[in-house]
Amino acid sequence: MKSLNLLLGSLALLFVVSTSAAQHINKARQGSFALTNATIITVTQDTVTGHVVIEDGRITGVGDVNPPSGIEQMNCEGLFVYPGMIDAGSQLGLEEVGSISLTLDHNELGDLRPQMKALTAVNPNSTHIPVTRVNGITTALVVPSGGRLPGTASLINLVGYTPEQMYAGFDAIVLNFPRTGKTSSGDRRSDEEREKAEKKAMESLNEYWKSLTLYHQIDSLHRAGKGEEPAYNPALEAALGAFRGEQVVLIEVDRDKDIESALEWIKGKNIKVVLTGVSEGWRVADQIASAKIPVITGPVLSMPTRTSDRYDRAYANAGLMLKAGVQVALRTNDSENARNLPYHAGFAATYGMGPEAALRAVTIEPARIFGVADQLGSIEVNKVANLFVSDGDPFETKTQIKHLFISGSYVPLESRQTYLYDEFLDRDSGAKKD
Amino acid sequence: MVLTTVVWAQVPKGSVLIRNGTVLTITNGTLNNTDVLIIDGIIRGIGKELDAPSSIMEIDATGQYVMPGIIDAHSHIGIDAVNEGTNPITPEVNVGDVLNPTSVSIYRALAGGVTTSHAMHGSANAIGGECETIKHRWGTYDPEIIRMEDAPRTIKFALGENPMRVHGEGKKIKPRTRMGVEQVFRDAFSDAQEYMRDWEDYRNDQVGKAPPRYSGRLETLADILRGEIIVHCHSYRADEILMLMDVLKDFGVDKIVFQHVNEGFKVAPELAKFGAMASVFADWWAYKFEVYYSTAYNAAILTRNGVITSINSDSEELIRHLFHEAGKAQKYGGLSDDEALALITINPAIQLGVGDRIGSIEEGKEGDVAIFNHHPLSIYAVPQKTIIDGKLYFDVESDIDDIRVDVDPEEEIPAFEFFDQHDHDRCMQDVFETLFIKR
Numbered sequence: 001m002k003s004l005n006l007l008l009g010s011l012a013l014l015f016v017v018s019t020s021a022a023q024h025i026n027k028a029r030q031g032s033f034a035l036t037n038a039t040i041i042t043v044t045q046d047t048v049t050g051h052v053v054i055e056d057g058r059i060t061g062v063g064d065v066n067p068p069s070g071i072e073q074m075n076c077e078g079l080f081v082y083p084g085m086i087d088a089g090s091q092l093g094l095e096e097v098g099s100i101s102l103t104l105d106h107n108e109l110g111d112l113r114p115q116m117k118a119l120t121a122v123n124p125n126s127t128h129i130p131v132t133r134v135n136g137i138t139t140a141l142v143v144p145s146g147g148r149l150p151g152t153a154s155l156i157n158l159v160g161y162t163p164e165q166m167y168a169g170f171d172a173i174v175l176n177f178p179r180t181g182k183t184s185s186g187d188r189r190s191d192e193e194r195e196k197a198e199k200k201a202m203e204s205l206n207e208y209w210k211s212l213t214l215y216h217q218i219d220s221l222h223r224a225g226k227g228e229e230p231a232y233n234p235a236l237e238a239a240l241g242a243f244r245g246e247q248v249v250l251i252e253v254d255r256d257k258d259i260e261s262a263l264e265w266i267k268g269k270n271i272k273v274v275l276t277g278v279s280e281g282w283r284v285a286d287q288i289a290s291a292k293i294p295v296i297t298g299p300v301l302s303m304p305t306r307t308s309d310r311y312d313r314a315y316a317n318a319g320l321m322l323k324a325g326v327q328v329a330l331r332t333n334d335s336e337n338a339r340n341l342p343y344h345a346g347f348a349a350t351y352g353m354g355p356e357a358a359l360r361a362v363t364i365e366p367a368r369i370f371g372v373a374d375q376l377g378s379i380e381v382n383k384v385a386n387l388f389v390s391d392g393d394p395f396e397t398k399t400q401i402k403h404l405f406i407s408g409s410y411v412p413l414e415s416r417q418t419y420l421y422d423e424f425l426d427r428d429s430g431a432k433k434d
Numbered sequence: 435m436v437l438t439t440v441v442w443a444q445v446p447k448g449s450v451l452i453r454n455g456t457v458l459t460i461t462n463g464t465l466n467n468t469d470v471l472i473i474d475g476i477i478r479g480i481g482k483e484l485d486a487p488s489s490i491m492e493i494d495a496t497g498q499y500v501m502p503g504i505i506d507a508h509s510h511i512g513i514d515a516v517n518e519g520t521n522p523i524t525p526e527v528n529v530g531d532v533l534n535p536t537s538v539s540i541y542r543a544l545a546g547g548v549t550t551s552h553a554m555h556g557s558a559n560a561i562g563g564e565c566e567t568i569k570h571r572w573g574t575y576d577p578e579i580i581r582m583e584d585a586p587r588t589i590k591f592a593l594g595e596n597p598m599r600v601h602g603e604g605k606k607i608k609p610r611t612r613m614g615v616e617q618v619f620r621d622a623f624s625d626a627q628e629y630m631r632d633w634e635d636y637r638n639d640q641v642g643k644a645p646p647r648y649s650g651r652l653e654t655l656a657d658i659l660r661g662e663i664i665v666h667c668h669s670y671r672a673d674e675i676l677m678l679m680d681v682l683k684d685f686g687v688d689k690i691v692f693q694h695v696n697e698g699f700k701v702a703p704e705l706a707k708f709g710a711m712a713s714v715f716a717d718w719w720a721y722k723f724e725v726y727y728s729t730a731y732n733a734a735i736l737t738r739n740g741v742i743t744s745i746n747s748d749s750e751e752l753i754r755h756l757f758h759e760a761g762k763a764q765k766y767g768g769l770s771d772d773e774a775l776a777l778i779t780i781n782p783a784i785q786l787g788v789g790d791r792i793g794s795i796e797e798g799k800e801g802d803v804a805i806f807n808h809h810p811l812s813i814y815a816v817p818q819k820t821i822i823d824g825k826l827y828f829d830v831e832s833d834i835d836d837i838r839v840d841v842d843p844e845e846e847i848p849a850f851e852f853f854d855q856h857d858h859d860r861c862m863q864d865v866f867e868t869l870f871i872k873r
Contacts, residue, residue, distance in 0.1 A: 098856060099595075099722035128720065182849040255850045280850070303751050303853040307538045308836040311545040311754065314853070334855060336720035343758065346813035355814075395813045397761030417719075421731035421767065424699045425738060 025130050025416075028159050028409035032056075034067030035389060035403070038076035043083055043363050044378040052081050054385040057408030062379055076389055079402055082359075083378050084138025084386035085345075085394070086155075088296040088366040089276055089331030090338045092132060092140045093122035093156065093163075098336070107146035112208050114173040115238035116151030118142045122163045128336050130415035133158040135339040136394050138386040138406045139168055139376060141296075141331070141366070143250070143276075148205055150174050152238065153250060155370055157386065159406040168384075170370040172248035172274070173239055177262045178202050181255055209269075212236050216243050245270045248370075250296070252276045254305065256283040263291050274369055276331070279305050282317045285324030294369045295321055298331040300344035312351055318361065319352025329366035330358070346395030355395065384408070445583060446571060447475030448825035451486045452803065455495030458810070460502055460772060460779050461794040470500055472801030475823035480797060491826075498818060499809055501775065502795050503549025503802030504756050507713040507782035508666070508693050508746035510554060510863060511539035511753065512568055512580060517556030519865035522601045522609060522618050525589060525658070526650035527563035529555050533577035536840035539750040540580070544570045544828040546754035547804030547817040550582060552746075552786055554693075557592035557668035557861035558600040560609060560618040564589050564654065565666065567786050569802075570820075572827050573839060586787030589658065590693075591619075591667035592861070593674040594724050600865055616677050623685045626655035664689040664787050666713070668861060670724040672700040679708045691785045693746070696728040702739035711742040711785050716759035717766070721856070733777060734767020744782035748861060751853065757810040757817075764811065774811055 035052040040062060042048065053061030053068070067073065096103035105121035122142055132140070138158055144151035153172050160166035178201035182194070189197070215236040221227035230237075241247035253262045254277045266273050275281070276296045281288060288295060302314040310316075322328045330345055332338045341362055349358035367377025375384050388394075389403040404411040450472050457465040457480065471479035471486055479486075486492075510516050514532040518524045533553070543551060549570055555563035567585035574580070593615055602610025609615040629652040636645050657663050665682070669675050669692045682690055691711040692698060696719065698705060698712045705712060714736070719728035729735075736743040745760050747753035760778045763769045769777075783793025792800050801824035808815040820828035838848075 097720055097723050097726055127726075179852075184849065184851050187849070254852060279853070299855050301751065301755065302855060303851070304542075305850050305853070306848040307838055307851070308848045310833065310835040311542045311837075337717060340717070343813060347755075347758075350814045350816060393813075397758065397765045397811065397813065400765070416727075417729040417731065417766075420699065420727070420729040421735065424702070424729075425731070425735050425767075427700070427703060427739075 025414055026412045028406070028411040030057075030409050032068070032071040033405070033410060034071050034073045035076045035081055036067065036073055038079050038081045038389065040081045040379055041083075041359070042379040043360060044380060052379060052387070054405060054408055057385055059379060059381055059383050059385050059387075062381055074389075074403060076403075079389050079391055081379060081387055081389050082136065082394060083363045083376075084388060084406065085136050085341055085362040086329075086366040086377065087132075087137055087140040087332050087338050087341045087362070088329040088369070089143050089298065089333050090140045091145070091333075091335040092128055092142055092158070092338055093124065093126045094118060094142055094144070095128070095335040096123070096126060106144045106150075108144065108151065111147040111204070112149045112235050113147060113151055114149045114242075115234040116144055117154070118144045118151060119154035119156070119163045119167060119171070122154075122156060122166065124161055124163065124166060127416050128338070129158050131336070131417055132339045133404060133406065133411060134401060134413045134415050134418070135342060136388040136390065136401050136404065137338060137341050138388070138404075140338060141170075141370070143174060143333075146176075148176055148178075148201070149208070149235075149239070150176065155372065157384075157407050159409055159411055169372050169375060170248075172250045173242045174250045174252060177251050177253040177258055177265070178205060179255065180258055180261070212239055212243050216240060242271060245272050248272045248274055250274050250276045254279045256280040259284050260287065263287060263293070266293075277333075278321070279314065279317060281326070282313065282320035285321045285326055288321065289325035294327040294329070296329045296331050296366070296369065297321070298344055299333055300330060300348045301340070315347045315351035318348040318358075319354070322353055322357055327365060327369065328353075328361050329369050330361045342394045343397070349395060355393070358395070445475075445579060445823065446825050447823045448491075448801075448821075449473045450491045450493060450801070450821060450824050450826065451484065452493045452495050452500055452805065455498050455500035455805065457795055458499060458501040458771075458775060459795040460775055461796060463772070470795060470803065472803070472821070472824035475801050475825075477795060477797050477799050477801050480795060493805070493819060495805055497807075499806045499815070500795070501547070501804050501806065501810055502779045502793055503804050503820065503822060504547045504778045505744075505782040505786070505793060506543070506548055506551040506747050506753050506756060506778075507691070507744045507785045508554055508748045509543075509551040509750075509753055510556070510748070510861070511543060511551060511750050512537045512570075513553045513566075516861070516863040517558040517865050518563055519556070519558035519600050522559050522597060522607070523561045523622050523651065524559050524563055525561050525654035527555070528566070529553050529563055530566035530581065533566060533568065533580060535571075535574050535577055535580045536838075538838060539753070540570050541572045541828070541837050542750065543753045544572055544820045545817060545830075545833070547757060547806065547810070547820055548753055549802040549804065549820060549822045550783075550786075550788075550792060551753065552588065552666070552782075554666065554861075555590040556863055556865070557590065557596040558865045560592055560597045560615055561622055561655070562590035562592060564663070567788065569822055570827065571822055571825075575839070582788065587657070587663040588666050588786065589654065589663050591665055591678070593667060593669045593678060594671060595722055596668065596862055612671075612674050612677070615674065616681060619678070619681045620684075622655055623659065623681070626652050626659055627685075630656045630659070658687060659685060661687070661689060664691065664785075666691045666693050666785075668693045670694055670696045672697040675701055676704060679704065679710060683708075694725075694748070696725045696732060698741070699729060699732045699735035702736050702741055705736070706740040711744075711781075712736050713744040713746045713782065713785055715748070716745050716762040730762065730766040733763040734769055737763075737769060737773060737777075738767070742781050742784055743777060744785055745777040746782070751855070757806070757815060758813065761811040761813070771809070771811060
């Protein structure tokens, strides 16, 4: 029996080896690890030389520590340890093939639907996920889209077999703030039509908020034992936490005037707001700063919003907001190329933000904005072991990632794209035919 | 053949001495502390402490990197229309007829060190229109100024989903499948052969019968068969790439650059054997099904297999940072600095048939240069100056916010334009609205 098991075992191994070229990702491996003699970019504290110890999914030692004996050691001399990058806005796991609507799960029908949960539709086996994480991105906010209130976004770690395993402890409802002005130079609506549509959008949002206020009152009375349970209304119920300031509202807004309107709209409401998108934030940065509202902006590699704007405005936007005193995190707002997060950060760094602040904007700042800074965003003892080892600055395209850990699992640096490379770089010339 | 006399507009040319830079020649290595002298638009000297007439403008490039102007072998900037999506075969149209030199995208490309781009017809039709190689000579209203004088003719072909969707699904005419796409080419080339024979017979005929009916469509196809036009074919899947090479072989056409060619890596030995070239994205994939099985290692695999490869933008956004896109071929496949930079300089120049004129810093070549403050493959590199024909068109130090030359007097502030980074298919502009799924 034992020999049969052995035989089956070696057959299984053979199977793994022979199918690896056929788009099969090897398993992430749990365990205890010591990354030794590395330069450790902690982000929140000084950069130090030493070891990083990982046990039970957590960082248990940083710097001048003695790794417990017997644990797996990886010599990282000459290499750098960075906290895993966090993409503060993406459609990862919610999208597979852009042009095929049946593979898109971020855009449910309806206008007011905060009860739609992005986490429900995250496909843990999406090919986009390994493609993203091998570039050092360990965590992403996955965000629903379309309509006024498209649903609830969730933070996930980019390893796991179920959405629950991937869940990283933060949810927020999304509000696409009504847009005003022409949506593009090709917007052919008359001024009248446009203004009418804008007015209607604002009225509809305010009407919803009035209903939500009422729902909150009925629910509060019921909870205090003074009234009936409110009728089933998932579109209102899902926003109660946000209404009460217990859950963050991500307000997606881009144009300068709309940012001002959004800042005006939230006044007097007891809600926790994060502005997202904010591509014209630089025009009204002082107002955002004095409102003390954090911002998630990106993609950085984007066009200026107006033909009269300087060519580098989109690159410079994050840095300009930071200089005005705004708390800034970065996002790709992408799925298949969320892997480019370090390059969005690199461009922000180059165009005014500086490399240190840009690194914070893809690590500790999103962690703080999401209220998970005790878990993620830096190399510190007791934090979740989300980190990567590289041979240089991760913003540089020359740099290679050498090791990757997510939730303490040692994740293979493999994706379908690396397998295709392995298979086709020196392709067998094929069956001879002539 | 209808003979046309082309009178080139007076193209502005200048003289400049770029002092003491790190010169990335591309074809002749990296030269430290080296001057580049451009006189009347042509590179006349490369060396240390060159002498030049005192009247010549000098640029101090100490500590900076001097590279050939970047070339984009696939873009749609500087034109007012992209797709004549009314027929699977439209070689009679020409993008050169709709040049718009006032498009701000041209300036923004300059600000990314890009001096030349290939303004292409779209990919709605199996055989699209002729394209135009343009130089980014910003600041003119005259379309003739941005035309790259005497650049070889090029034409757009397209395989796969786009022509299938527009004609097969949209209009219920061939092609609806990749089988149909093949036959569109075979039909068109066969018609052109017949047309050529008819004209040949007519010219040889001593009796004097009526001439065959003139066709702009068949004239252009005939010119392709005569080898006078370089084919640039939008393509993705390995099977369709092989198909087109088979068709071209049957009709004796050998000048072919596959565009996008996301699955080129699967048939790299076949491409190399045919002598076909490839112009790819650094990392775009998954925006439609035919690019789902892609890899960002495409450029590296093609290069290693001996295929002349470039990285293109197909996007007014991406064209601004092609130097960064080239850098990705170092992450994905470990190309050397020179190999990576060749992807955006000499290789696209060769693909446009102008490799003897631009794409490297060599004496006798045109004075198109981009100067960077760091090595252009570094994320921290910012283009400083962009020079075309020895004339300075972009200078980061004197760059002003609003550079429009074509301002609508009724518009106080230009409209806010939301940039949708998911809108990957510029190739489908003008047919997009009716035929693509709205996101």
